[in-house]
Amino acid sequence: MTTSLSFHPRVVALFIAAGIGMAAPGAFAQPVDLPAAPACTAPARPTPSLTEGPYYKPDTPRRHSLMTERRPGRRIVLTGYVLTRSCRPVPGAWLDLWHADSRGAYDNAGFDLRGHEFTDAEGRYWFETIVPGEYPGRTAHIHVKVRAPGQRVLTTQLYFPGERNNARDELFDRATLLKIEHIAGRGEEPVQVGRYDFVLAMP
Numbered sequence: 001m002t003t004s005l006s007f008h009p010r011v012v013a014l015f016i017a018a019g020i021g022m023a024a025p026g027a028f029a030q031p032v033d034l035p036a037a038p039a040c041t042a043p044a045r046p047t048p049s050l051t052e053g054p055y056y057k058p059d060t061p062r063r064h065s066l067m068t069e070r071r072p073g074r075r076i077v078l079t080g081y082v083l084t085r086s087c088r089p090v091p092g093a094w095l096d097l098w099h100a101d102s103r104g105a106y107d108n109a110g111f112d113l114r115g116h117e118f119t120d121a122e123g124r125y126w127f128e129t130i131v132p133g134e135y136p137g138r139t140a141h142i143h144v145k146v147r148a149p150g151q152r153v154l155t156t157q158l159y160f161p162g163e164r165n166n167a168r169d170e171l172f173d174r175a176t177l178l179k180i181e182h183i184a185g186r187g188e189e190p191v192q193v194g195r196y197d198f199v200l201a202m203p
């Protein structure tokens with residue numbers, strides 16, 4: 001039997017966030033090192049445009065963490081690059097994400113599991129969220145809009161490898177499968193990371 005006090009890294013992160021007066025979920029520090037190089041061979045095939053569906057809401061909060069206490073689930077960090085067809089990283093690209101909670105429900109009243117961010121100077125993005133649940137007719141997916149500065153919006157969806165209903169979902173596209181890894185985080189435990197590099201239809 002142990003009597004020592006130990007806290008899950010996420011709880012420690014909460015303490016730290018509270019201590020510096022940033023308790024909002026979006027204030028958490030970057031949980032993993034971002035990828036060091038794009039997974040890209042020029043000329044790269046652009047990420048396919050996939051249907052927006054009925055649940056998009058504009059004017060989302062800008063934040064890296066989409067997690068809320070109201071909608072718990074299995075944590076995942078999404079990261080990767082936004083690239084051109086010649087594999088050039090795109091800094092300052094806007095990414096807007098929205099997805100269902102672990103039970104397959106969207107927050108249509110508020111902005112739980114919705115948010116946007118911009119790629120860094122290296123063209124990299126990251127978000128922290130939970131793995132979405134399925135809903136009738138749809139395998140697990142994350143909706144994404146991506147826009148390079150001054151360019152058109154790409155609307156697409158990301159998918160999870162090994163999901164039993166991928167093959168039954170007419171909208172599924174293996175070109176937008178996340179690559180899932182469990183990597184050492186900056187806390188104590190490995191972090192589930194979903195990697196995807198977006199390729200925009202730009203030279």
Ligand code: FE
Pocket residue numbers: 053055100138141143
């Ligand atoms: Fe959807």
